[in-house]
Amino acid sequence: MKLRTLTAAAVLAFTVSAPAFASDGKISVSLQSPVAAKTKVVAGGAVFSCAEATCVAYGAPTRALTAATCKAVAKEVGAVAAFASDRKALEAADLDRCNGSAGATLTAAAN
Numbered sequence: 001m002k003l004r005t006l007t008a009a010a011v012l013a014f015t016v017s018a019p020a021f022a023s024d025g026k027i028s029v030s031l032q033s034p035v036a037a038k039t040k041v042v043a044g045g046a047v048f049s050c051a052e053a054t055c056v057a058y059g060a061p062t063r064a065l066t067a068a069t070c071k072a073v074a075k076e077v078g079a080v081a082a083f084a085s086d087r088k089a090l091e092a093a094d095l096d097r098c099n100g101s102a103g104a105t106l107t108a109a110a111n
Contacts, residue, residue, distance in 0.1 A: 027065060029055035029073055030082040041076045044069030050077050060085070070098035 027046060034053040041048040044064035046057035055073060057064065070083045070090060079099045083090040090098065 025059065025086055027057045027060045027083070027085050029057075029070070029080055031055065031077060032079040032081045035077050039077055041073050043072035043076075048073055065090070067094040067097045070094065071100070074098050 027048070029048060029050075031050070031053045035050050039050040039055075041050060041055065044061070044066060046060035046064040046069070048055040048057045055077065065083070065085050065088055067090060070080055073083075074080045080095060083095065083098065
């Protein structure tokens with residue numbers, strides 16, 4: 001009887017906490033300029049692998065799709081042109097905030 005109760009409690013605890021482990025799957029980052037060498041950046045609980053003008057994080061947690069994570073990536077590899085998952089993308093205002101730490105803005109790069 002105790003084993004069933006403990007098992008039920010464990011299943012319930014995991015089910016309740018499962019959204020904390022939710023994943024957006026893949027987050028793709030397009031850079032305004034290519035990186036000089038392959039680079040890995042850890043930000044927002046995700047590991048971004050960067051090569052040329054693209055960074056990708058597989059199995060990234062939902063909380064990683066933010067301007068703050070974008071800012072951390074931009075600080076390491078340069079200005080970001082796009083930051084998105086399969087379901088959502090950062091808007092222009094968030095990209096401008098993101099690129100503030102990279103020393104460039106999306107609008108400045110377009111001119």
